Amino acid sequence: MRLVTGIVKPFKLDDVKTALESFGVQGMTVSEVQGFGRQRGHTEVYRGAEYTVAFVPKVRIEVLVDDADVADVLEVMAKAAHTGSIGDGKVWSTPVDEVVRVRTGERGVEAL
Amino acid sequence: MEIDSGNTAWVLTSAALVLLMTPGLALFYGGMARSKSVLNMLMMSFSALGIISVLWVLYGYAIAFGATRGGLFGFTGGLLGLDDLAPDTVTAGLPDLAFAGFQLMFAVITVALISGAVADRMKFGSWVVFAALWATLVYFPVAHWVFNFGVLQDDGSFADGTGGWIVQRLGAIDFAGGTAVHINAGAAALALVLVLGKRKGFGREPMRPHNLPLVMLGAGLLWFGWFGFNAGSALGANGTAALALVNTQVATAAALLAWIGTERLRDGHATTLGAASGAVAGLVAITPACAAVKPVGALVIGLVAGGACALAVTLKHRLGYDDSLDVVGVHLVGGLVGTLMIGLVASESVAGRAGLLLGGGGGLLADQAVAAVAVCLYSFVVALLLAFAVKAVMGLRVSEEDEITGIDQTAHAESGYELTGIGAGGSSMLAAAGAATARPSSVEVH
Numbered sequence: 001m002r003l004v005t006g007i008v009k010p011f012k013l014d015d016v017k018t019a020l021e022s023f024g025v026q027g028m029t030v031s032e033v034q035g036f037g038r039q040r041g042h043t044e045v046y047r048g049a050e051y052t053v054a055f056v057p058k059v060r061i062e063v064l065v066d067d068a069d070v071a072d073v074l075e076v077m078a079k080a081a082h083t084g085s086i087g088d089g090k091v092w093s094t095p096v097d098e099v100v101r102v103r104t105g106e107r108g109v110e111a112l
Numbered sequence: 113m114e115i116d117s118g119n120t121a122w123v124l125t126s127a128a129l130v131l132l133m134t135p136g137l138a139l140f141y142g143g144m145a146r147s148k149s150v151l152n153m154l155m156m157s158f159s160a161l162g163i164i165s166v167l168w169v170l171y172g173y174a175i176a177f178g179a180t181r182g183g184l185f186g187f188t189g190g191l192l193g194l195d196d197l198a199p200d201t202v203t204a205g206l207p208d209l210a211f212a213g214f215q216l217m218f219a220v221i222t223v224a225l226i227s228g229a230v231a232d233r234m235k236f237g238s239w240v241v242f243a244a245l246w247a248t249l250v251y252f253p254v255a256h257w258v259f260n261f262g263v264l265q266d267d268g269s270f271a272d273g274t275g276g277w278i279v280q281r282l283g284a285i286d287f288a289g290g291t292a293v294h295i296n297a298g299a300a301a302l303a304l305v306l307v308l309g310k311r312k313g314f315g316r317e318p319m320r321p322h323n324l325p326l327v328m329l330g331a332g333l334l335w336f337g338w339f340g341f342n343a344g345s346a347l348g349a350n351g352t353a354a355l356a357l358v359n360t361q362v363a364t365a366a367a368l369l370a371w372i373g374t375e376r377l378r379d380g381h382a383t384t385l386g387a388a389s390g391a392v393a394g395l396v397a398i399t400p401a402c403a404a405v406k407p408v409g410a411l412v413i414g415l416v417a418g419g420a421c422a423l424a425v426t427l428k429h430r431l432g433y434d435d436s437l438d439v440v441g442v443h444l445v446g447g448l449v450g451t452l453m454i455g456l457v458a459s460e461s462v463a464g465r466a467g468l469l470l471g472g473g474g475g476l477l478a479d480q481a482v483a484a485v486a487v488c489l490y491s492f493v494v495a496l497l498l499a500f501a502v503k504a505v506m507g508l509r510v511s512e513e514d515e516i517t518g519i520d521q522t523a524h525a526e527s528g529y530e531l532t533g534i535g536a537g538g539s540s541m542l543a544a545a546g547a548a549t550a551r552p553s554s555v556e557v558h
Contacts, residue, residue: 044318045379045380046318046320046379046383047375047379047383047385047386047425047426048375048378048379048422048423048425048426048429049315049426049429051316051317051318052316053318
């Protein structure tokens with residue numbers, strides 16, 4: 001099993017969610033986060049003064065998937081989040097040892 | 113003398129209107145500060161309501177409106193505690209107590225205005241002491257210079273040598289307090305922040321307003337109350353009050369438009385904060401001039417003030433002083449614009465003297481400049497000395513840790529918003545589970 005994590009532009013959340021649901025993903029967790037990548041931050045002008053905003057708002061999407069689906073889920077998320085401009089974000093996967101469904105006690109792939 | 117009930121009713125009402133400006137200012141400043149400092153901003157204004165009202169009754173009125181000592185300050189023993197002012201003590205149809213109550217509100221808000229410059233970082237106790245000392249040594253005497261017309265004689269004129277030096281000897285025009293209130297508070301704010309120093313992160317972090325609806329609510333209350341401030345200064349329900357009211361409205365409207373227009377050109381956006389600041393800049397600038405110009409003159413003053421103040425608020429970044437909520441940029445600069453522009457656009461038919469652009473020569477402009485510079489210099493120098501004195505005796509700034517944690521939590525043991533569980537004592541799931549850090553029941557006083 002793998003945990004797929006995507007950091008994407010906030011306005012792309014709905015597209016990514018729809019694409020993942022169409023693919024057949026059963027659940028996901030989302031959170032609002034801030035950070036920067038190669039784009040660094042950006043500058044803003046307010047009341048005549050220029051400021052560097054170091055951390056840009058992003059959305060983090062986390063999905064637990066079976067090993068067999070990892071490549072597809074990564075592609076689905078990357079495609080749905082794509083705009084082609086800087087700051088589109090990243091998606092990656094990490095190994096997951098064990099998963100337990102709290103209600104039933106099911107383990108492993110059964111719990112996904 | 114007979115009490116004029118119409119005039120008295122208007123002055124009493126105006127006093128209540130001006131009172132409301134200070135809570136309005138508290139909201140205006142509170143919304144502009146960061147969320148961790150909103151309560152401290154409110155408390156600086158509310159503490160001014162407390163301290164200055166008490167001092168005014170005890171001795172402030174006696175200094176501002178007692179028998180003059182060379183036009184520089186007043187003193188009449190019987191006015192201590194307003195002791196000699198009976199309900200039937202009447203001047204020109206108006207009970208002296210009504211006038212004393214009306215003027216009390218001016219003293220309160222002038223002191224509260226200063227607090228916008230020191231957001232996030234000034235020890236609350238030091239603010240209280242500074243406010244009391246500055247009111248005593250600066251506001252009360254300067255109110256005497258500007259607002260004390262002297263002793264009224266039977267023929268309706270004021271006896272020579274019995275009034276404040278600016279209003280009587282110099283003859284400068286300051287109808288409702290462009291010098292005594294706005295230049296005065298703005299100059300003191302500048303002096304105080306020079307001694308206090310910049311906030312941590314000033315110039316690097318954006319430090320944007322945390323609650324703009326609060327700012328708009330505050331600006332609305334200020335605008336509303338300002339009709340009492342300006343039209344109430346006519347001290348009567350009469351044509352001068354009506355002129356002041358209309359001029360106040362048109363100047364404020366023009367300044368609002370000028371500010372957001374300037375911003376749109378400079379920064380690309382017309383902001384909510386700009387609309388609120390522009391309105392206040394217009395209110396400030398028209399304050400001294402509201403009974404000295406015709407409505408079109410007021411419109412011009414508003415336009416100039418809105419544009420000038422919108423540009424002036426960036427000076428702090430270029431010159432490196434942290435006037436946090438732009439007291440200098442709005443009140444000092446707006447006060448100077450209004451006071452000096454009287455010398456340009458005063459109308460002889462309403463002011464008795466014409467400005468330079470309306471054929472009156474440069475005499476009035478020179479008198480206005482003397483009044484503006486005198487108040488500015490006096491307030492700045494005394495505020496600077498007071499700031500150094502308070503710093504030496506009790507310190508001015510909270511510790512770096514307290515400033516970063518937030519002055520609401522460290523100085524007042526409260527937070528403006530209980531929205532999150534961890535560390536804020538809110539009612540979230542985390543707090544219910546005992547994961548939130550308990551708030552200390554007593555907070556160390558620094």
